[in-house]
Amino acid sequence: xxxxxxxxxxxxxxxxxxxxxxxxxxxxxxxxxxxxxxxxxxxxxxxxxxxxxxxxxxxxxxxxxxxxxxxxxxxxxxxxxxxxxxxxxxxxxxxxxxxxxxxxxxxxxxxxxxxxxxxxxxxxxxxxxxxxxxxxxxxxxxxxxxxxxxxxxxxxxxxxxxxxxxxxxxxxxxxxxxxxxxxxxxxxxxxxxxxxxxxxxxxxxxxxxxxxxxxxxxxxxxxxxxxxxxxxxxxxxxxxxxxxxxxxxxxxxxxxxxxxxxxxxxxxxxxxxxxxxxxxxxxxxxxxx
Amino acid sequence: xxxxxxxxxxxxxxxxxxxxxxxxxxxxxxxxxxxxxxxxxxxxxxxxxxxxxxxxxxxxxxxxxxxxxxxxxxxxxxxxxxxxxxxxxxxxxxxxxxxxxxxxxxxxxxxxxxxxxxxxxxxxxxxxxxxxxxxxxxxxxxxxxxxxxxxxxxxxxxxxxxxxxxxxxxxxxxxxxxxxxxxxxxxxxxxxxxxxxxxxxxxxxxxxxxxxxxxxxxxxxxxxxxxxxxxxxxxxxxxxxxxxxxxxxxxxxxxxxxxxxxxxxxxxxxxxxxxxxxxxxxxxxxxxxxxxx
Numbered sequence: 217x218x219x220x221x222x223x224x225x226x227x228x229x230x231x232x233x234x235x236x237x238x239x240x241x242x243x244x245x246x247x248x249x250x251x252x253x254x255x256x257x258x259x260x261x262x263x264x265x266x267x268x269x270x271x272x273x274x275x276x277x278x279x280x281x282x283x284x285x286x287x288x289x290x291x292x293x294x295x296x297x298x299x300x301x302x303x304x305x306x307x308x309x310x311x312x313x314x315x316x317x318x319x320x321x322x323x324x325x326x327x328x329x330x331x332x333x334x335x336x337x338x339x340x341x342x343x344x345x346x347x348x349x350x351x352x353x354x355x356x357x358x359x360x361x362x363x364x365x366x367x368x369x370x371x372x373x374x375x376x377x378x379x380x381x382x383x384x385x386x387x388x389x390x391x392x393x394x395x396x397x398x399x400x401x402x403x404x405x406x407x408x409x410x411x412x413x414x415x416x417x418x419x420x421x422x423x424x425x426x427x428x429x430x431x432x433x434x435x436x437x438x439x440x441x442x443x444x445x446x447x448x449x450x451x452x453x454x455x456x457x458x459x460x461x462x463x464x465x466x467x468x469x470x471x472x473x474x475x476x477x478x479x480x481x482x483x484x485x486x487x488x489x490x491x492x493x494x495x496x497x498x499x500x501x502x503x504x505x
Numbered sequence: 506x507x508x509x510x511x512x513x514x515x516x517x518x519x520x521x522x523x524x525x526x527x528x529x530x531x532x533x534x535x536x537x538x539x540x541x542x543x544x545x546x547x548x549x550x551x552x553x554x555x556x557x558x559x560x561x562x563x564x565x566x567x568x569x570x571x572x573x574x575x576x577x578x579x580x581x582x583x584x585x586x587x588x589x590x591x592x593x594x595x596x597x598x599x600x601x602x603x604x605x606x607x608x609x610x611x612x613x614x615x616x617x618x619x620x621x622x623x624x625x626x627x628x629x630x631x632x633x634x635x636x637x638x639x640x641x642x643x644x645x646x647x648x649x650x651x652x653x654x655x656x657x658x659x660x661x662x663x664x665x666x667x668x669x670x671x672x673x674x675x676x677x678x679x680x681x682x683x684x685x686x687x688x689x690x691x692x693x694x695x696x697x698x699x700x701x702x703x704x705x706x707x708x709x710x711x712x713x714x715x716x717x718x719x720x721x722x723x724x725x726x727x728x729x730x731x732x733x734x735x736x737x738x739x740x741x742x743x744x745x746x747x748x749x750x751x752x753x754x755x756x757x758x759x760x761x762x763x764x765x766x767x768x769x770x771x772x773x774x775x776x777x778x779x780x781x782x783x784x785x786x787x788x789x790x791x792x793x794x795x796x797x798x
Contacts, residue, residue, distance in 0.1 A: 254598055301783050308538060308597060309782060312737050316778040319730065323772035425730060429540075429605055436602050465617040472610030479603040480589055 228458075229346070230414065235454045236349035237411045242434040242446035243356055244403035249440045250364075251396035252376035254307065256428040257298075257314035258404040260321040261291035263423030265405025266412040267331055270340045273413065280343045280413070284352075287409030288402040295401035296394070303393045306379075318428055325420040336419025337412075344414040352410065353447075356403055360443055372396060404431075437478055439485020448487050508641055510763050511756070516647040516716065518755020519654035524709035524728055525735035525747040526661060527702035533678045533742030534698040536597060541582060541604040542706050542732060543725030544611035549575035549707025550714035550724065551619060557630050564630060564715075568653070571711050572704040579703020580696055582607055587699070588692075608725070615722040623719040631715055650712045657708060658748055661701075665744055674698065678742065727771070734774035738781055 241262060248255045269287030272278055302313050325331045332338070363369050371392045374382040383389050412418045430453075438449020456474070460467035478486060524546060531539045552571040556562045562570065586607065590600050632645040665671035676684040677691055685691045713728065714720045735754050739746025754774055761773045 305782060308741070309737075311538075312733055313779060313782040315733065316737075316775040316782065319775035320772055320779060323769060323775075327768045425726070433602065433605060436598075466613060468613035469610045469617070472606040472608070472613065475606030475609065476586060476603055479599055479606065480586065483593070483595060483599060 231454065231458055232346065233344065233349055233410075233414050235451045236353050237407045238431075238434055238454045239447045239450035240353055240356055240403055240407035240410075241431045242438060242450040243360060243443065244400045244407065245431050245435045246440050246443070246446040247360065247400040247403065248396050249435065250369075250376060251372040251393055252379065253303070253393060253396060254311045255314045255397060255400065256311050256432060257295075257317050258400060258431050259423045259425075259428035260318035261295060261401040261404040262408035262411070262427070262431075263321060263325065263418075263420070264291040264294055264408070266408030266418050266423070267325065267337070268405070269409030270337050270412040270418060271330070273341050273343065274337065274339070280348075283343075283413075284406055284409045288406045291405035291408075292398045292402040295398045299394045299397040303390065303397060315425065315428065318423070319425065322420050322424050325423075331420070334420065336417060336422075338417045340412050340416055340418065342414055342416060344410050349410055352406060356406075357443055357447070364443070368392065368395070433475060437475065437485060439482075439487040441484060442487070442489065445485050445487040449485065452486070506640075506763075510759050512641065512643055512647065514756040514759035515752070516650050516755075517759060518752035519651050520709055520712050520716070520751075521731055521735055521754050522748045522751025523654045523657060523705060523712070525732045525739070525751045526658060526744065527705035527709070528732045529736045529739070529742055529744060529747040530661075530698055530702040530705070532736065533744070534674055535583075535587065535591075535695055537587060537600040537604070538597070539604050539702070540601060540729065541607035541611065542702070543729030544608040544615075545575050545578055545582075545703045545725075546706040546710040546713075546728055547615060547720075547722060547725035548578060548611060549710030550720045551615060551624075552707065553711040553714060554624055554626060554720055558627055564632075568708065568711050572707045575707020575710065576700040576704035578611075579706070580700045582703075583696055583699035588695075591695070608729075612722050612725065619722065621722060623721045625718050625720070626715065631718060646715060650716055653708065653712065657705060661705070662744065662748075670694075730771075731774050734778040737778045 241258060244261075245255070245258050248258075265287035268290040269283040272283040272286050273280065298317060302310065302317070305313055326334055363372075371382070371387045374385065374387055375389055375392060379389060408423075434449040434453045435446045436449070437453055438447065439445030453471075456471060457467055460470050463470060482488065482491075484491065524542075528539065528542050531537055531542070549571045552574040553564075553567045556567040556570055557564065582604075586603050587600055590603060632649065635642060635644040637643075663671075665674060673684065673689045673694060676687065676689060677694055681691050709728075710724075713724070731754060735750040736742075736747055737750075738753060739748070739750030754777070757777060758770055758773050762770050
């Protein structure tokens with residue numbers, strides 16, 4: 217049994233780590249979505265966090281928690297700076313601007329000396345352990361759960377439902393939006409830092425457009441009406457390519473197809489409490505007869 | 506030297522414009538950011554390659570058939586995926602994510618069917634004759650690319666501005682519901698728009714495939730990025746804006762490579778996009794509509 221477990225862990229630990237990191241990324245975009253913002257900058261924030269944490273680990277002897285903290289603070293600072301002008305945009309325009317920001321970050325990293333240019337950083341110390349990821353994911357869920365039930369969470373909901381109405385009720389819309397944006401960036405940055413410390417190597421192309429789209433897909437696939445949705449979405453979409461491995465070159469096509477089917481038939485994601493509740497009600501009613 | 510760069514920029518920019526035209530048309534009429542437009546562009550390129558390679562069609566015929574193929578793909582995507590979502594009146598985010606799924610699927614299918622490596626047109630397909638005036642160098646291919654792009658753009662512009670069809674399309678862009686009440690066949694025109702937009706994307710794919718002579722399943726993604734930048738530059742849904750924006754991006758890229766550094770070529774599009782959005786989110790020519798209260 218123990219031997220089987222060791223073999224399993226040696227093969228699949230990266231997948232298990234990936235689930236945790238992707239769940240955090242999906243939650244990071246959930247934060248902005250819950251405030252009605254479609255921001256696609258989270259892959260870039262993940263990259264900034266990953267580079268910051270990895271460079272601290274490689275060039276100074278500072279302990280891992282400090283490196284991760286830096287990996288949260290730096291993207292949050294960048295989010296604060298670019299958020300003030302950018303968050304005036306709404307809807308599709310914000311999505312495009314944040315996409316543009318992500319691409320600019322990628323090209324800057326690609327052309328900088330300290331970041332290793334196109335080669336990226338190699339030989340990042342392997343410091344991430346399973347419990348780090350589990351703990352930080354739990355912490356993220358706890359904090360977001362608390363926020364959801366607080367004044368801030370209510371304000372987010374009001375802004376998402378109707379921005380103008382929220383403003384008229386006295387909600388400080390720009391401040392709450394900025395807070396959601398910065399918080400999302402910090403979570404994505406921590407996820408990036410964790411990721412960098414078990415993959416050994418990172419490069420500018422790990423944080424490109426495709427990754428931004430992947431993060432969004434995980435959140436929407438799971439459902440963004442609550443915290444469980446993004447977590448499940450991140451988990452399933454990490455496992456799916458592994459399970460579809462026997463399809464070889466066509467597995468991404470199945471991935472795309474599943475995405476389309478979910479969007480068409482489960483518009484609120486696969487974790488939709490109202491639908492699940494209705495389903496059980498109907499079953500109960502049928503059994504009663 | 507500058508004149509030569511300007512010629513190259515014109516040919517690059519007109520392809521960008523052609524690609525962005527289909528992109529902006531879909532956004533203007535259907536209100537959908539179609540992230541599968543890059544994949545359709547790529548399939549247009551492959552169709553022309555296969556037609557030339559397997560059926561030995563002449564290039565102009567291959568271009569036409571490739572446009573038909575791409576248009577049909579666009580139509581099928583619209584019918585199977587966008588139409589059910591329209592009926593449900595969902596937020597703009599949902600159709601965009603569905604088109605991401607389409608893009609992933611089409612790209613992967615192309616990779617499985619044609620292989621991941623770069624394909625080239627058979628030797629002799631691409632017109633190689635060139636003209637020289639002094640130190641200026643102009644190839645027949647460049648003239649063809651600019652010519653075809655301009656012709657397609659002018660046709661589209663005339664249809665949109667001068668015909669009953671164009672008037673109906675502009676009415677739908679304003680409000681599909683009002684257009685429907687006026688007796689316009691809204692659903693039929695949505696299909697037509699999807700077809701035309703995808704056909705324009707396919708044409709751009711063939712021209713890009715010819716000009717770089719390298720066709721791969723992944724050629725759609727970078728083009729999609731440029732397309733996004735162009736329609737932001739020109740104003741979303743604005744046809745004239747897409748043309749000028751495309752040319753502008755072509756010139757900006759070529760001049761950046763020539764006078765600054767080729768490293769920043771890909772940053773130009775998005776740097777411009779980012780700036781435009783901060784300074785004038787409605788694009789260079791657009792006017793923004795926003796609910797104030």
